[in-house]
Amino acid sequence: MSKRLFSVLVLIFLAGGIFIFPALPVLSxxxxxxxxxRFYSMNGFRNGFAISYTHSVNKGRVKDFYKSKGRKLVCGRTVFVSYGAGIPEPQEMPGAVFKSTDEGYEISNINRTVDKLVMAVGIVANHAFSIQDKNGKSTDYFLADFFEPQTSIVFQIKNVSIADYIFHHIK
Incomplete structure (x- = not known):
């Protein structure tokens, strides 16, 4: 085998490996x-994301904010428009801070950590997934646009290949 052919084959193998090897961390x-x-979000992994929904008891809108920490998801705060039944009490979460803001009521410093978040796409809840780009502009995606209502879905940090990311990412 000539040296040139060997070099070309090595380059093809390396290039293929880059596209197939799961090395890109994303929110899945x-x-x-x-x-x-499925879909992937690089911004959701880097900048965090929020899940908003209509609360089943008080019918107010709730927004839970998550960040990635290594391969785990951390819920740092929640914002809701009405306080009442079904909303957690700050004293139930050691270190949590409750305050009233222009957005509504907020419980911050929750720091609930999970390996993955499993939930069902709600019909009445109208779940939405929000991510911010590097400029702070937020984009909302309604989960029912991607999955059938009542589908059990999983949010988690995964490593994926460049090819897989190209075919399944959202902007």
Whole structure:
């Protein structure tokens, strides 16, 4: 085998490996039973994300804010428009801070850490996924646009290949 052919084959192998090897950390949102239904967010991994929904008891809108910490998800704060049944009490969470803001009521410093977040896409809840870009502009995606209502979905930090990311990412 000539040196030139060997070099070309090595380059092709390396280039293929870059596109196939799962080395890109992202926030993955996937159907728990049908993992082929999924999307990835680089900004969700880097800048954090929020999940908003209509509360089942008091019918107010709630927004939970998450950040990634290594391969874990950390809920740092929650904001809600009405306080009442079904809303956690700050004293139930050691170190949490309750305050009233222009957005509504906020409990911060929650620091609830999970390996993955499993939830069902709600019909009445109208779940939305929000991410911010590097300029602070927020984009909302309604989960029912990606998954059937009542589908069990998983939010988690994963390493994926560049090719997988290209075919399944959201902007």
């Amino acid at each position: 949102v996937s159907n728990r039973k049908k993992t082929s239904q």
